[in-house]
Amino acid sequence: MRDTPRSGDGTRPEEDPIPALRFGVNYTPRRGWFHSWHDFDPEHAREDLAQIAGLGLDHVRVFHLWPLLQPNRTLIRTAAVDQLLRLVDLAAEAGLDVMVDGVQGHLSSFDFYPEWTRSWHHRNVFTDPEAIEAQARLLSTLGHALADRPNLIGLQLGNELNNLVEHNPVTPAEVDHYLDTLLAAAREGLPPGRLVTHSAYDAAWYGDDHPFTPEASARKGDVTTVHPWVFSANCARRYGPRSFEVLHLAEYGTELAKAYADDPARPVWVQETGAPEPHIPAADAPHLARATLLNAAECADLWGVTWWCSHDVDRSLADYPELEYTLGLFDSAGRPKPIAEEFARTVAELRARSTAPRPRTTALVLDCTPATRSVSGPGGAYFEAWMRLREEGGRPAVVLAERAEDTRHLAARGIERTVRLP
Known part of the structure; x- marks a missing residue:
């Protein structure tokens, strides 16, 4: 982990070094x-990780499967935990740090539930007290097992757990209890300096009345994670694959996340973004990767960018949505694609920079309720107004309406002027 010292009001003293971004x-x-994971092969993993490290990247995010880790509510398989530890160690051999996601949960359009949560044994994973207790036990076990790995970035509750709400109805208050309980459990075994986080797909930010809220994403855990996908709200199809809106989506998502945080200097991690076909034609993917990295790097307090994903899904595997097959930096034979080469070049360029992003002194005021959150998503009036300001050469921040007159908050973020929608 890289610690960035800060002054008491959340701003960086001028003499502080510029924090190194993670890619x-x-x-x-x-x-x-x-x-x-059913027949984990360390040599295969070693080969994959060497390819990733060869691009000059510094970390991976990894996912074991919840049914294999915890096939019974009171059983956590030691062998499965050992597999995960072995993968973390293999990443260390390749020079890569690791973020571990605990409860999978949702991956590439598939949901993975242990059988004790399904059919006759159905339990709501967000609200059933024993189901919450079991997940907390799993995260605590993983935290203790991973604690001594020096290349561990931290432990995340799971991947986009809010994808599971359709089959597990939950209220915002129940989500808060769920997240608080699991975050505390994940933190139990970890030493200081390791991150404890959670993630949600974009509905948390601009899905009207979605039970996972922007406030939960921006105020719980150690950093805010955002997953600005160009297919969300039909962004790429609405504006075009090379549109200004698509190329600046990760930057916008980072600024939107900063608006909801209580800590003006809270880091934001662009933890998933990619170039899904056919939303982004393969020929446009390298351009998208470069623009996404460069534009996101214009945001203060960016922790880093983690691309989805390393390797394409082999087409011998059935029933994935078409976009899931071609998201990798490498194809399914392990060959780097043009997007990988452009990604690596841009990362090297950003690492060579010696200046921090310029302050965003103007903020566009966001006035919405949980029921009108979609105004801040693609197609929404706020989203389009922010993009117009940005395209005209401005560098707008986002500020919530309830904070637009809070001079202390504005000063801590370096905001000198606010602008409201017409």
Whole structure:
């Protein structure tokens, strides 16, 4: 972990060094996708990780499967935990740090539930007290097991758990209890300096009345994670694959996340973003990767960017949505694609920079309720107004309406002027 010292009001003193941005990739095993956990092969993983490290990236995010880790509510399989530890150690050999996601949960359009949560044994994973207790026990176990790994970035509750709400109805208050309980459990075994986080897909930010809220994403855990996907709210189809809106989506998502945080200097991690076909034609993917990295790097307090994903899904595997097959930096034979080469070049360029992003002294005021959150998503009036300001050469921040007159908050963020929608 890289610590960034800050002054008491959340701003960086002028003499502080510019924090190094982190650049990595979400690891999708080339052979067998995540089903490879059923017969984990360290040599295959070593090969994949060496390819990733060869791009000059510094970390991976990894995912074991919840049914294999915890097939019974009171059973956590030691062998499965050992597999995860072995993968973390293999990443260390390749020079890569690791973020571990605990409860999977949702991956590439598939949901993975242990059988004790399904059919006759159905339990709502967000609200059933024993189901919450079991997940907390799993995260605590993983935290204790991973604690001594020096290349561990931290422990995340799971991947986009809010994808599970359709089959597990939950209220915002129940989500808060769920997240608070699991975050505390994840933190139990970890030493200071390791991150404890959670993630949600974009509905948390601009889905009207979605039970996972922007406030939960921006105020719980150690950093805010955002997953600005160009297919959300039909962004790429609405504006075009090379549109200004698409190329600046990760930057916008980062600024939107900063608006909801209580800590003006809270880091934001662009933890998933990618170039899904056919939303982004393959020929446009390198341009999208470069623009996404450069524009996101214009945001203060960016922790880093983690691309989805490392390797394409092999087409011998059935029933994935078409966009899931071609998201990798490497194809399913392990060959780097043009997007990988452009990604690596841009990362090297950003690491060579010696200046911090310029302050965003103007903020566009966001006035919405949980029921009108979509105004801040693609197609919404706020989203389009922010993009117009940005395209005209401005560098707008986002400020919530309830904070637009809070001079202390504005000063802590370096905001000198606010602008409201007409």
